[in-house]
Amino acid sequence: MTTIPSAHSRRAGAVAWLWRRLAGWPLARLWRLARLAGALVYRLSRREREVTRRNLAAVYPELDAKSRRALTRRSLHHSAATMLELGHAWMAPPERVAAGIVAVRGRDKLDSARQEGRGVIVLAPHFGNWEVLNFWLSSHFPFTAMYEPPKMAALDPVIRHGRERQGAALVPTNARGVAALLKALKRHEAIGILPDQEPGWGSGVFAPFFHRDAYTATLLSKLVARTRARVVTGVALRVPGQGFEIHFLDADQRVYSAEEVTSATGVNASVEAAIALDPAQYQWEYKRYRKVVQEQQGRPDYRDFRLY
Template identity: 70%
Template sequence: MVNRVSPKPSRKKSARKSQRLQAQGVNWLWRLLSGRRLKTLWWLAGLSSRVLYAISRRERHVTRRNVEVAYPEDSAERRRERVRESLRHSAATMLELGFAWIGAPEKIEASIVNVHGRELLDDARAENRGVIVLAPHFGNWEVLNFWLSSHFPFTAMYEPPKMIELDPIIRHGRERMGAELVPTNPRGVAALLKALKRAEAVGILPDQEPGWGSGAFADFFGRPAYTATLLPKLVARTQARVVTGVARRVPDGKGFEIHFLAADERVYDTDEAISAAGVNACVESAVALDPAQYQWEYKRWKKTPEEQQKTPGYRERRLYTRR
């Protein structure tokens, strides 16, 4: 009798199983934290950010390089403080995802202690104009999504997460108050245009680096950053009003304040490079509300003009290369 050995599972199957287990763990954590008080989550963010600062060289390094660019006048000690503050706010955002996506809507609404600049949206709609909300990675942008979709017809682009098992949870969390999520492709752009022509609100992430061919270089804190050029296309075809929107975390876990800021007038320019400069100026104005709450862990200056124009054999020293 021949003994048959069961074949070992393929690496692909093992990877999928591992991903499912990770997704289940993340889902469990979100649900566990969804009912916790914001003060508790802020305290936990303080603990986890210390660990992150100690063991995560990537986040620490990228954050430090970014604040060096944005605040070159800082002393070494102030720079370290900025890095620690940023990591704590980023940790808080991650811990608050369950609160924003799964928590009781009345509890989330109650956590929003003030809304500044709402008249910018109301006035635009009164004029039968759509509103494009530039929502940078500042504070808790999921709370901003919650408020916008609770008070206005709201459409935003959405790209499923790499951990696809989390997609139903994230999608439900963002859509549960009425938001419409559309894909990050031409079909999604067409949906944004239709929403704006109906005098509704749409959301755009202004500080995500686009692929080559979909952006223009414009200064961001004095250094050229490759910036998406979708905005002038939407404005040109809809005459929409543009505002910047953020959910700023109130100190010590006491809730959030929503801020809507009038956009830099350059965002309405038909020249894509000028419009991109206006977009970056809008993000800078939002960051000025509380620089620690901006997500400095993102490689905002990864692409460079030199890389775009490089010739064969060209080698560049990148901003984020470790020395």
């Protein structure tokens, strides 16, 4: 009996096929294609365009309308490039991916921490191409990161293989995964944390992100409290048409605070410092301010913010 693939399976197969084809393209050609794809997203995807525009209006109120439109276009261009480069990061020969990393800045922060017998927590925001950052980290250090399977389940083996192929250990986004992160840090290894993804209710606190409260995970403060880990911010900055520069930046000192709001404020300040390298390379189409606090009769009322 012949099994007919579901619509989800066919869609996943088409996406994986596209990644495999694009994995053979040079980065300069992918960047040119991203220019076209980004322009189409700007023109045809109201959701992506409007969320990006509103986020930029919130964090850069000093920009005039013309500058904001230009930054929105550049941001969507970079976001399109990231999606098109996934095949490169996950499927291209490792030596070719490594050759596309044209510089590594701040590696000494990781090396010195491990020499001191300390683990390293890498804050990896959605900036540049974070899959290239994963590739580099797992190629040079024992590296553990949390992983949540994609909504399109048929893509799970493709994504998992791409992220694990250089030796990264992927752990679930639950208590078992947190325990694995702690064990890795106690072995003086490196782990990755997504600092700019909204957690579920009860797993975060409100802390300022570009002077506006954003619901921010408290996992980092829990990990720091139980280890002597050093915290750095890591990004793969795109050098359009040429490759990527890996940057490791010292985290804001407030991340080491035992007080959760203070620590979360330090996390967000660390992300802001990375964004300053090139604001267009941050994924502004993510609804970072989705959750808000309303004061009603002196008591906070937490809710989802869905105006855009």
